[in-house]
Amino acid sequence: MIDLDETDRALLRALAQDATASAGALGRALGLSQPACWRRIKRLREAGVFRGAQLDMDAQALGFGVTVFLGVKLAAKGRSSVEDFERAVQAIPEVQTVEHVLGAYDYRLRVVARDISDFERVLRRRIMTLPGVGNLDANVLLSEERRLGPLG
Amino acid sequence: MIDLDETDRALLRALAQDATASAGALGRALGLSQPACWRRIKRLREAGVFRGAQLDMDAQALGFGVTVFLGVKLAAKGRSSVEDFERAVQAIPEVQTVEHVLGAYDYRLRVVARDISDFERVLRRRIMTLPGVGNLDANVLLSEERRLGPLG
DNA sequence: CTTGAAAAGAACTGCCT
């Protein structure tokens, strides 16, 4: 845990929106020289603030028009059940995110499909055959907005 | 919607993991020359496949140790209720993602907090005072794994 | 698609205020 001043927050805000921005460009935007900005970035990186810079692509443009969130409750929760489930779910290509959670569900999955009938195929042949699956709950994504959170 | 060959998929796979990788480095990894790889990237970018390259940061390292997913069901679903809710929820800094969904909930929120007692503050003073909120359901994030999905 | 080269820009280093 590191403490940030206002300039660091502005830097993180900018980087959250465009991870490919250079130190020079960021410095110009913040009224900082290139080396000063670079040193701040280096400090943040060494503090372990950056988990990675992953490109997010337009699923629609790639032909995946349907995104569904699945809440999964396991039927049995022994250790082997959990491990079996995790191993099996990671082999499903349509699953983009696996979140292990505590609450009404045990797992939350983000699943993409080409269309609704394609999703039905994934659900019946992939999801419902997973080992140990109990209750399922589905929510279809209509729209989403990502914000910066309090991290900036 | 664009059609991709196997090399394009490999490219997207690599970029999904590290959006800052250069055309040269990607080309070396794929057995492609730098200009060839660069042209493919340009083609993908112009096809609108890239939504952006956002840096994801370690919330833990920034002092936010608790992530909670909230399922929100609105009490009333008139148009003004929806608009009021959306406007109000976007003013809460602790909310990182707002997903408008269809199903058991109307919205799914990703909320971060410093710790559990900080989350209680957010919940009581921010979330529960949102206009039109009906039922709430919470899931605490234990761990998560992002995968590539079928886009690669 | 490849190699090769030129041009541009980014990363990094000392030194100074």
Add this chain to the structure above:
DNA sequence: AGGCAGTTCTTTTCAAG
């Protein structure tokens, strides 16, 4: 802490085969 000047490296970009 930030700025300036400079070097070195990478990346982009444009040729030509």
